Amino acid sequence: MAKSKTGSRFNLGEPYSGLLRDFCEANYGAPETRIIREAIKFFIEHQLAAEPRLKARFDEAREKRLAAQAAPVRMVSGN
Numbered sequence: 001m002a003k004s005k006t007g008s009r010f011n012l013g014e015p016y017s018g019l020l021r022d023f024c025e026a027n028y029g030a031p032e033t034r035i036i037r038e039a040i041k042f043f044i045e046h047q048l049a050a051e052p053r054l055k056a057r058f059d060e061a062r063e064k065r066l067a068a069q070a071a072p073v074r075m076v077s078g079n
Contacts, residue, residue, distance in 0.1 A: 010036065 010032070012020060024030045048055040 010017075010020075020032055020035065024032055024035055027035070044058075048058055
């Protein structure tokens with residue numbers, strides 16, 4: 001089954017689902033995922049620029065997450 005072509009797959013609810021659908025249509029049929037990614041990026045950058053303490057907490061959380069992803073995985077033999 002094909003994915004929904006509306007904001008409903010993101011569980012945005014109304015009026016946001018409709019607003020997203022309308023904006024995508026007006027933006028030459030832009031994919032919803034691209035619009036949401038750009039909106040999230042813009043929002044985060046704006047908030048971090050406006051709130052230095054938030055930026056510090058964000059940087060710390062991001063560093064922890066990235067370090068955990070990069071941590072090597074030990075393999076233990078079952079023998």
